Amino acid sequence: MGNKLPTPPLHSTHDENGEEAASNSSVSTDSEDSSTDSSDEVDLEAEGEEASLLTNGPAYYNMFLGLDEEEDKCVKPNVKKRRGAKGVVYYSGEQGQPVVVPPTRSVWYGMYVEHPQLDSPRFHKRFRRRFRMP
Structure with missing residues (x-):
């Protein structure tokens, strides 16, 4: 429901000439290629975790505030105090x-x-x- 900033892709899908690069997800029949495909999937999962840290985690927070890891511990986000409406007696x-x-x-x-x-x-x-x- 909140507005999220669009995240840039971690790896470009275009090569140097501006043409779309071939996908690594093609199915091959060699056993060596299938083992490398499974390792690529693991890397993609790791990249997904990294991307979530960039958009939602402390790295995203530090990127906009320009803080180091040590300085981040001292900064507390401002929390708006809310009061309930008082009833009229x-x-x-x-x-x-x-x-x-x-x-x-x-x-x-x-x-x-x-x-x-x-x-x-x-x-x-x-x-x-x-x-x-x-």
């Missing part, structure tokens, strides 16, 4: 319509202003920070 009015609770009827206001539980400066400091008061 309300109560039902006289005719059933929702009415937003005024700040003077909130739990925080009742706990820290009208009936403080502790006379601790820490709680008062947290209250001022919570409601952005001086």
Whole structure:
């Protein structure tokens, strides 16, 4: 679903004259040729792993940032912090319509202003920070 950059082929399929080169995947009847074909398949699998490292792995990451292996360990990607939406506190009015609770009827206001539980400066400091008061 994400946008991926097109990856260039690892080996060119054209020769020096611009003509398409012959494929190595032709079937031969010699036993020696068939053994080399199987080794070519192994090499192609290794190249596939190498290509995946170039597009998705640390080499791809280092290529764009210009980092060495040692510097890569120190760099952490920026992660955007997300907050969930806070629900609106309300109560039902006289005719059933929702009415937003005024700040003077909130739990925080009742706990820290009208009936403080502790006379601790820490709680008062947290209250001022919570409601952005001086």
